[in-house]
Amino acid sequence: MIYSSTITERIKKCGIYSFLKDNFLNNLKFLEVMDYEELLREGKKNLPEVASKSDRFVIPHIRGHVQGNRTVLSNFNQIVEALGRPPSHLLKFILKELATPGEIKKTGVIIGSKVPASRINEKIELYADKYVICKECGRPDTKLIKEGDIVYMRCMACGSKKPV
Numbered sequence: 001m002i003y004s005s006t007i008t009e010r011i012k013k014c015g016i017y018s019f020l021k022d023n024f025l026n027n028l029k030f031l032e033v034m035d036y037e038e039l040l041r042e043g044k045k046n047l048p049e050v051a052s053k054s055d056r057f058v059i060p061h062i063r064g065h066v067q068g069n070r071t072v073l074s075n076f077n078q079i080v081e082a083l084g085r086p087p088s089h090l091l092k093f094i095l096k097e098l099a100t101p102g103e104i105k106k107t108g109v110i111i112g113s114k115v116p117a118s119r120i121n122e123k124i125e126l127y128a129d130k131y132v133i134c135k136e137c138g139r140p141d142t143k144l145i146k147e148g149d150i151v152y153m154r155c156m157a158c159g160s161k162k163p164v
Helices: 004-014 017-023 025-032 036-046 076-083 087-098 117-131
Strands: 064-067 070-073 102-104 109-111 142-147 150-155 161-163
Touching (some): 076 087
């Protein structure tokens, strides 16, 4: 059991008893009769419900158009900035997955065949799952580190290190 008298004694030793007595100690009377489990239940009851969950990591959808027998992606640089990876690495992955040639130009990326935007978006999400999002904590705060011949993904949030 937690007793307010022991808390009061500790506060008196700190020298801020009079301030806390006027403002907070009158509200601590419930501590005399509640144990830890009861306090925990009471605290959980008073927590607000989460109205909506917002993700801070959102991958923009690809914008592009078909030009003859080629597909031009105009917002490739925006996607690369959101993922935090080199443009050449993402492009190499997408081209390998689509089995098509392509190159980076000033205006964007040119893919050597007609590819619907939905397929490109699927490949970008696959890239993010494999090379950006941490497998342990699910956060996008990762960096690719090459040690010898092996490339590792190191999470800056939780510290995990996994080979990719």
